[in-house]
Amino acid sequence: MTRAGEAMAGSKSRNKKKRLRIALIGHGAIGQMLFDVFAEKKPAIDIVGVLVRPGRAKATQKKVGRKVAVVETLPALLKLKPDVVVEAASQQAVRDWGEAILAKGIDLMVIATGAYGDPKLWKRHVAAAARSGARLRLPAGAIAGLDGLLAMRLGKLERVKYTSIKPPHAWSGTPAETDFDLPAISEPTVIFRGTPADAGRLYPKNANLAVTVALCGAGLDRTDIELVADPTLPPGTNASRLEVVSDSGELRLERLGRSMPDNPKTGVLTALTMADELMKMVRASDW
Template sequence: MTQSRKKLRLALIGWGAINRRIAELLAERSKGDIAIAAVAVRNAAAAINIPAGAELITGPGELAGLNLDLVVEAAGREAVGIWGEAALAHASAFAVASTSAFCDDALLDRLIATAESRGSQILIPPGALAGIDGIAAASLLPLDEVVHRIVKPPAAWRGTPAESLIALDTLTEATAFFSGSAREAASRFPQNANVAVISALAGIGLDRTRVELVADPAAAGNGHQLSARGAFGKLDLAIENRPLATNPKSSEMTALGLVRLIENRMRTLVR
């Protein structure tokens, strides 16, 4: 006799472009084994069209009693500090999309301590990247270098400090406007270079991972070029993602990677 698997109960922190896309994809793909139990927002009046059956919550204490298996955050770096400890206390895992929050070492240490005391896990999704599993595996041996180049159309850099560094509206060719550590890139450009924290935590850390940010008028999507060198050998990888239709600063792949993470919590064959 086959034993039935219990339904996964999920809470989404934030109801912006990424989590709305996650809910849309889960609704299309779900076989009834994943339930969005709650959607957490700062302003309840602004949360429209949340999934049927989901409870709308506005404070971390409201996660208690929801019998959650997984909490997924996609609400910006401040939300990680606000919701993280409660998420780890009331669910077995907390997936963090706004990884730029982990530029704050004290916050990361606090969440790790909470997870250890509660027996829960902090999950770092691959975001808009590919090859993160390879860098993480390679880091078991010494890594000499990890370089992460992020290339996006000028429109994706509007509303960021890039506007004060280059003339986005008159670019005629690919132009690099920042080069530095992953920590600095994610701190200064949290909406666009948040993903640099993912490659850094997978490999040689926030201060040794080098990041270059580029605005390219010829770019059709949001591109990432990863290069790693070390005792394992060499890795060179490039990916160009379609931006989310509702937010050009984020990639469709970010939502897809989170859906894969969620579904893998239920799969017999994890891939």
């Protein structure tokens, strides 16, 4: 990785263009927020298409308008010739389509990084990007401090710990629902303690950042993860904590952020960091 929030594999000569063409995989809370941010900020970015599950094209088309193509297959999405495909869907989408996108020489931005808890998948995607000259981009998501972690790993990392803290109801539909009586939790409770790979696999909609932190720092085997159900959080928020100890010093960052109105599992900052990375590409003509 060359900087906070971005993993690059390969390099290629890119022609400068006036506008960045992006295509989305998925049109949920994150995808809609990208539409909203670009409509307000008006960067030189065009969302040229959205890939949705079969049967959802008609409803999605009404939401995004006629200027954006809504398709149900990856080949149809790639025919739109995007500069970047932005995954805003799921780990399964990363597994199903990531390698094919990178092999075509098209940049891929991944937010469901929990898929890379599988080191074989990570290596395949990095190799595909290296062969084609595409870039595999990992936005920071709903966390701060990855720039410091990336710098500190140039020395010796002694300890990296990431803690994700969400209200009990945000953990519904996960193993925590079986292991704990979520509505009865009355104080901050650790519902998971383990590796990034296990966190990403068991909590695919909640703990993708566990793998992002690992990839930016000490790796999948040397990063500690805790997931916490906390009923004392202010309504509509979630939080995270990053702790790093290295030979260059120590880093401790805490974040309290607003969660998506319709999705307490995801923070608003997740979509904003994706938008920010794409807007940086425009400013730097980095595509």
